[in-house]
Amino acid sequence: MAEPIRCKNCEQELSENAKTCPYCGEKRAVRLSFKRWFFLFFFLTVIYNIAKIDTVFAGSLSSSARKQIAKPLVTIENLTWLESASASTMNADLKIKNASQYTIKDIVISCGYHDKSATEIASNTETINGLIKPNTSKMFKNVNIRVINSQEEKNGCAVSDFELIK
Numbered sequence: 832m833a834e835p836i837r838c839k840n841c842e843q844e845l846s847e848n849a850k851t852c853p854y855c856g857e858k859r860a861v862r863l864s865f866k867r868w869f870f871l872f873f874f875l876t877v878i879y880n881i882a883k884i885d886t887v888f889a890g891s892l893s894s895s896a897r898k899q900i901a902k903p904l905v906t907i908e909n910l911t912w913l914e915s916a917s918a919s920t921m922n923a924d925l926k927i928k929n930a931s932q933y934t935i936k937d938i939v940i941s942c943g944y945h946d947k948s949a950t951e952i953a954s955n956t957e958t959i960n961g962l963i964k965p966n967t968s969k970m971f972k973n974v975n976i977r978v979i980n981s982q983e984e985k986n987g988c989a990v991s992d993f994e995l996i997k
């Protein structure tokens with residue numbers, strides 16, 4: 832026969848379901864049953880494995896998959912066109928924001944050119960050499976951008992590509 836349950840304060844015998852001792856009012860110590868321990872252990876094991884799988888998964892992402900994740904997070908924060916140096920180039924101060932968790936380099940920006948009806952007639956790309964650390968913005972001064980058409984038709988620029996540094 833099982834040991835009778837006793838109050839740890841007054842040592843009176845308690846019924847199995849008593850939450851407090853009817854004699855002295857002492858709260859009964861909560862003992863986890865084997866079944867509850869098992870479920871707790873099982874639950875923690877599941878959590879641990881999910882965390883582990885997630886870490887392994889993140890570490891094994893291919894370069895292109897990581898780039899895919901980073902892509903929408905790399906943006907031009909600010910672009911200021913400077914005085915034109917020649918007819919064929921424009922200079923700009925560019926602030927590029929890297930909100931991704933990766934260090935990036937060789938940032939390619941594409942600038943589109945539109946006619947009066949907003950149809951894109953041409954676009955060109957420029958590669959900016961320099962690193963941008965995760966979750967930082969970096970200013971690139973006096974970036975030379977080749978101009979295809981006249982300044983009036985020049986349109987916005989956007990980051991179109993970059994390389995990830997592992």
Ligand SMILES: [Zn+2]
Nearest residue numbers: 838841852855
């Ligand atoms: Zn008691």
